[in-house]
Amino acid sequence: MDLFGIPAPLLFGQLLLGLINGAFYALLSLGLAVIFGMLNVINFTHGAQFMMGAFVAWMLLNWLGIGYWGALILAPIIVGITGIILERLMIAKLYKLDHLYGLLLTFGLGLIIEGLFRNEFGSSGLPYRIPAELTGAWDLGFMFMPVYRGWVVVVAFVMCLATWLVIEKTKIGSYLRAATENPALVQAFGINVPRMMTLTYGAGVALAAFAGVLAAPIYSVNPQMGSNLIIIVFAVVVIGGMGSILGSVLTGFGLGVIEGLTKVFYPEASSTVIFVVMAIVLLARPAGLFGRS
């Protein structure tokens, strides 16, 4: 059976692959959305922090002998701590200023971090293997599905769900949401809002690093791996609605699928299609699909 001139099994395979890429977009845009929602800062260092996650995983393995599973827990913590330091030393000073200052600072920081890694490790990348437990592939009949990619989708979905639950259903999440609406009032109730903002930034950065560890076995671990993604992820956040968590996650998965289909029908446009969607959404709904204007 053919759909649009493409055999249906091939099309299903591509939908599935799009979903997997969407998982990365969702995880990264989730972190961006959490940070923007709370701190009002568009964190352009996010791509570099994603890359740091992958590099820290490599360092843990090659310098300390800690494998993939350890890295999945340790790398986000380590990179998250660097995020906390960054927030305390620099980003916290910009909260009272226009969004643009935060954007410029984090963009510059991203370039500096990328440059430092490039000087130290070169541009061509480092080897990182798929953990032994997740090697191999399933034959789905219509395509050959690597076990590791399946793992990525599942773990990314669980992570997104967990973050959403924490923010929407827990007490700490309610403080967070309240502080987003009216920080002065929440502070008056005796809650340490600056500390909460610091920890939120750390958590957002840790999410990026977590995605970086997930990416290390399948993408080349190189300093520019994050800058390739950050612009797309930023577009995802804009389409989903700035600061909307559910919006970011759904849009991440959705755009992964749209991009995947473009790779079948007209691959030349696969890096442009997301921006076409962004332009259309901005024209029709300036606040994004799930944003509140």
Added chain:
Amino acid sequence: MSIVDRRSLLVAGAALGLSPAQAQSQTIRIGVLTDISGPYRDPTGPGSAVCTEQAALEFQGRGLTIEVIRADHQNRPDVGANIARQWYDQGVDAIVDVPTSSVALAVSQIAREKNKVFLNSGAASSDLTGPACSPNTVHFTYDTYMLARSTGGTMARAGGDTWYFVTADYAFGHALQRDVTRFVEQAGGRVLGAARYPFPNTTDFSSFMVQAQASRAKVLGLANAGTDTANCIKQAREFGLTRNMKIAGLLLSMMEVHSLGLDVAQGLVLTEPFYWNLNDRTRAFTARVRSRLPNGWPPAQVQAGCYGATLHYLKTVADMGAAAAKADGAAVVARMKAMPTDDDAFGTGLIRPDGRKIHPTYLWEVKTPAQSRGAWDYFNLLATTPAEEAFRPLAEGGCPLVTRS
């Protein structure tokens, strides 16, 4: 906006007692225009500048004052063309390296317009010595035709008669796919399909891997370079393509092998005219430059090409005098073509009327982890193609310089 991150002035003229003004007018300025911040940085980049400086160093004391500068073209033709124009206007005599064919084609045009010299090592498009050839351009290390003939031709003759290409969507990828297709068809094979992906900014190739698999072709032809090639090979293995397809990394180089690791890259076949551990001369060259190369890595083929091209250029300049060389770029290139080349990286060779530098090329197989005896011991030599056969025959390139003469 040019980013000149280091200047090195090698003063040899002072020893001859020239006045500062005389020395200034006779300074040979060489600009290394390369990828310092992108995917091609490791195989070109700062290493290309170091190897160019090495050639200049070896000319110290021969009556030439040589200045080597470098800049980052960010793989963008507009940025590269701007820097080239600015450099040539400010007295740069020769531009060296220029990876990324789209940038190199623009620079070649500007060198011709301003009658300067362009020593290309990093860009691969065979058009630079074909329809777009120029009396001001020399193409050193490799080109898409030579890579296609060696890696592509070998695989086609070894039974790889059906191909699927994953191609970087710009001048280089198109040229490489076109040149390989010719050899595949000559060997009686067929191309079953191709996916052109946007360059740069593509990280995930899984969609193309599945499409390649569905095409049932025997060979996956990677018409790309740098981290893209590494990503493709990694993901081809992940999706099990290697069970029933062979991977042809058409511009696979030592740096990608290093980044993949031998356990992933083992058994792949690739073509390079220079490998640091090829013979005594290449080892001697490596020993001279290695301590100054980024991370202490051995020189890559394109970097060695910058050395060889600059050395031959400086020999020519010394031969005709700096003043004459500065005045007429086309005359320098014509003289470069008249003199045989000889350097430690590529041995002896010559430059043809179309600007193509010819030398023997080597087909390598990546070692298994067990075969490798230490860091950077990566290749077994499979075959050598003599210089006369390695490149596109002079008459077939469609270079106007050839048909006219």
